[in-house]
Amino acid sequence: MFSTQTYIARRAQLKKALGSGLVLFLGNREVGMNYAANPYPFRQDSTFLYYFAIDKPDLAAVLDIDHDREILFGDDLTLEDIVWMGQQPRLRDQAEHAGVREVMPLRRLPAFLKKARRSGQTLHFLPPYRPEHQLALKDWLGLAPAQQKAAASEALIRAVVAQRSYKSEEEVAELERAVNLTGDMHVAAMKAARAGQLEAELAGLVEGIAVSAGGHLAYPVILTVQGQILHNHYHGNTLQAGQLVLGDFGAETAAHYAGDLTRTFPVSARFTPKQRDIYQIVLDAQLHAISLLRPGVRYLEVHLAAARCIAEGLKALGLMQGDMDEAVAHGAHALFFPHGLGHMIGLDVHDMENLGENYVGYSETVQRSTQFGTAYLRLARELEPGFVLTVEPGIYFIPQLIQQWKRAKHCAAFIHYPAVEKYRSFGGIRIEDNALIAPDGHRILGRPVPKSIAEVEALRSAAH
Numbered sequence: 110m111f112s113t114q115t116y117i118a119r120r121a122q123l124k125k126a127l128g129s130g131l132v133l134f135l136g137n138r139e140v141g142m143n144y145a146a147n148p149y150p151f152r153q154d155s156t157f158l159y160y161f162a163i164d165k166p167d168l169a170a171v172l173d174i175d176h177d178r179e180i181l182f183g184d185d186l187t188l189e190d191i192v193w194m195g196q197q198p199r200l201r202d203q204a205e206h207a208g209v210r211e212v213m214p215l216r217r218l219p220a221f222l223k224k225a226r227r228s229g230q231t232l233h234f235l236p237p238y239r240p241e242h243q244l245a246l247k248d249w250l251g252l253a254p255a256q257q258k259a260a261a262s263e264a265l266i267r268a269v270v271a272q273r274s275y276k277s278e279e280e281v282a283e284l285e286r287a288v289n290l291t292g293d294m295h296v297a298a299m300k301a302a303r304a305g306q307l308e309a310e311l312a313g314l315v316e317g318i319a320v321s322a323g324g325h326l327a328y329p330v331i332l333t334v335q336g337q338i339l340h341n342h343y344h345g346n347t348l349q350a351g352q353l354v355l356g357d358f359g360a361e362t363a364a365h366y367a368g369d370l371t372r373t374f375p376v377s378a379r380f381t382p383k384q385r386d387i388y389q390i391v392l393d394a395q396l397h398a399i400s401l402l403r404p405g406v407r408y409l410e411v412h413l414a415a416a417r418c419i420a421e422g423l424k425a426l427g428l429m430q431g432d433m434d435e436a437v438a439h440g441a442h443a444l445f446f447p448h449g450l451g452h453m454i455g456l457d458v459h460d461m462e463n464l465g466e467n468y469v470g471y472s473e474t475v476q477r478s479t480q481f482g483t484a485y486l487r488l489a490r491e492l493e494p495g496f497v498l499t500v501e502p503g504i505y506f507i508p509q510l511i512q513q514w515k516r517a518k519h520c521a522a523f524i525h526y527p528a529v530e531k532y533r534s535f536g537g538i539r540i541e542d543n544a545l546i547a548p549d550g551h552r553i554l555g556r557p558v559p560k561s562i563a564e565v566e567a568l569r570s571a572a573h
């Protein structure tokens with residue numbers, strides 16, 4: 110938790126941006142896994158954390174801009190709660206730490222909202238992403254869940270995105286802590302991996318490191334010998350010599366800022382020549398993309414530059430053919446690189462994705478592409494100082510996609526299908542780092558994690 114002044118200033122900036130109305134923030138609730146009293150680990154809503162800091166369930170907050178009031182709605186623990194959960198700081202003290210002076214019981218919120226609406230105040234709320242919030246909004250405002258996304262306040266979404274996109278120094282320090290912890294997890298996995306092990310053993314190891322440091326996972330661990338499956342959360346395969354392990358996992362700190370790194374390494378001490386070729390292309394694309402990061406450049410351009418690097422590299426290997434600028438314009442690279450180059454990162458690993466990706470990653474002048482591959486790009490807009498983002502190109506051989514494109518002769522002028530066939534069972538490689546956009550360029554966050562072929566092989570050789 111940052112200083113009280115930080116939260117007061119954040120809310121003041123938001124109120125100034127909106128000018129009038131009543132803003133409703135819904136904190137998250139506990140969610141039962143298999144019965145109500147056996148909940149998933151509690152995760153507070155990130156926007157609630159950003160403006161109110163309080164990391165506890167069953168809270169809501171209101172900024173009544175028209176009447177200059179800030180109110181936290183919630184309840185102190187009953188004696189019975191304390192018997193089961195122990196003493197907790199009083200809500201009033203927690204509110205005070207966030208600089209909020211008024212606290213009211215949660216049961217008074219519906220009547221409070223009703224009165225505000227009756228008096229003609231504009232109500233701003235964010236699009237709900239949890240069913241319990243959808244039910245609450247239905248009860249309190251009479252809005253069916255299907256209507257709520259459209260009824261959410263665009264002005265509020267834009268104002269929140271305009272604040273959370275620019276990371277303060279204290280936020281960058283927290284993000285760097287998360288990236289360092291994430292780096293420790295990756296180095297540990299690279300050191301521990303052995304042929305004969307289950308992926309689950311490594312997945313458990315890295316999760317333990319995040320938890321031991323007082324953090325959590327920022328998202329479910331991807332750790333797989335089937336790296337061609339982009340978000341593969343299955344951990345039941347056994348590592349075999351000659352295979353690649355793709356690890357895409359990250360920690361969030363106790364303050365809930367996220368790290369998101371990806372490394373790919375051989376189960377054996379060395380990459381095979383084929384793996385080495387593809388790895389070097391991904392690495393070159395990543396380093397080139399990083400070299401382009403600076404204020405004013407559109408991330409869409411950086412994405413396309415990485416795609417061209419990948420296409421040129423694959424052409425040199427005989428997997429692509431023809432003019433690579435044209436190939437990328439036609440989207441041919443997406444057979445191998447079917448996702449976006451990266452996304453913003455902050456209190457969420459895909460920062461603010463619940464507010465709407467287009468508000469976060471696009472602008473009036475940069476519209477989302479409809480082309481397969483580039484359409485998945487989460488961040489395309491002009492970069493500005495204070496943005497923190499991921500750079501994560503990859504090359505994958507997805508048998509089903511290859512088969513479909515080949516059958517349809519899709520982009521056949523640019524893809525040499527007979528050569529691609531020889532890579533059908535290759536798997537996938539992705540390399541990811543996290544970068545801060547600085548006034549004069551960029552800075553990669555965190556201590557370096559082995560990335561070049563020589564560095565990765567040195568670590569893997571020491572492990573054998």
Ligand code: GLY
Binds near residue numbers: 328357358369
């Ligand atoms: N780390 C997973 C992703 O960026 O989608």
Ligand code: MN
Binds near residue numbers: 452501541
């Ligand atoms: Mn990522």
